[in-house]
Amino acid sequence: MNKKIELKGQCLCGEVKYKLSEKPLFTQACHCKDCKVLTGSSYVINSSILENTLTITDGELSATKKLIAGSGKFITIFFCKNCGAYIYTDYESAIGRLNVRTQTLENSKTFPPQAHIFTKDKDEWVNLSNINNCFENV
Ligand SMILES: [Zn+2]
Ligand SMILES: [Zn+2]
8 A cells, every 4th residue: 555645734934844744544623612712713624644754844843831622631732933823733642643734734625624523612604514524522
């Protein structure tokens, strides 16, 4: 099986560039309140990847202090020092995995969300009636 590919991504200002050596494992949209505050939008789209498939090729990231996720587990968010764009999140509960912000990938359109989670917090103007994989919580 040939999974070796190269996917590129970057922040808003272009200082931080990264590549993935494998396709994301899974892409999901999260409608929880934390993600709304973090993104300023109705939901975030994250792609789960194996930690060792991510290489930061340019620029420098800053990290938040540990934050507490809805699950009660710690998360750390990594973002561009200059423009503040969030690149990825490290969930303490998911060892060896990271979640990249799907929209920072060059070809993010090829990774639509395969599931929507925390739809109990979904904004009422977001219509998911044609989507099967919705989960009230995780
Ligand atoms: Zn930047
Ligand atoms: Zn969330």
